[in-house]
Amino acid sequence: MNSQEYIEVSVKISPFSEENAEIVTAEISELPFESFSSEDPYLKCYIQKDLYDAQALKVVLAGAEGYGFEIEHSANLIPATNWNALWESQFNPIVVDNECTIKASFHEGLKRTRFNITIDPKMAFGTGHHQTTYMMCRALLQNEKDVCGKVVMDMGCGTAVLAILAAKMKAAKVYGIDIDAVAAISAYDNARLNRVGKKIETYCGDASLLQRNSYDVLLANINRNILLQDIPTYSLCIRKGGLLFVSGFYTDDMPMIIGTAMHSGLEYVSHDSIDNWCCIKFRKP
DSSP states (O other): OOOEEEEEEEEEEESOOHHHHHHHHHHHTTSOOOEEEEETTEEEEEEEGGGOOHHHHHHHHHHHGGGSOEEEEEEEEEEEEOHHHHHHHHOOOEEETTTEEEEOTTOOSOOOOSEEEEOOOBTTBOOOOHHHHHHHHHHHHHTGGGTTTSEEEEETOTTOHHHHHHHHTTOSEEEEEESSHHHHHHHHHHHHHTTOTTTEEEEESOGGGGGGSOEEEEEEEOOHHHHHHHHHHHHHHEEEEEEEEEEEEEGGGHHHHHHHHHHTTOEEEEEEEETTEEEEEEEOO
């Protein structure tokens, strides 16, 4: 994306939580915003200046207030910015156990590994926490026999790093779902950039879309509250003997995540952690 003038809308959410931010994001996604980021107590939303409609935003936010929290917002013009240059300055390659490299097209001179994934940016949209991305990729690599020839779902797929890796590991079919339309488009483009577009289907939506199919492996690198809400749905859609890998939360959250999964008919298998971030493997008996 070249230099472009954007409007930054700062939405103050009281009380703030990731779940409340997700609700507001879902409501605002009806408008042509391109990216969202949250940092207590704000949700920041970005839209091209020419597409910004203050009245339409006011109507959407008024509807979001019906969920039981208070919202205030302000809008500011951001000077023309080269978003690609900004993204390049913030994204470093990830090399997972010397087997998988996740890089952008502008990274040159890197040693090739067994699996090489190239991600190109959309506006202000990255690859999430490096620790959780790393652990989820490592989980796939360590369970290759359970991925090869199987049906895989990447829930909250973002740039589709996990979906692409699963496809390169010879999964029979891979699906990706993300609530952010920009992420879903990014996933579609990145799948084709990595020459696995025929294996991967991406959709914009939430966990309700999962029930269209059943899966041998389900991957969910999302925040804690969404996982606690959606794990029961995940379990319903995982085939007997199938696997669930979840990350995007801290080690202190493990008891809640494990409890919800077990209550939903899943068995705890193992977990991994880096810098207090956690990844858990479950199996459906």
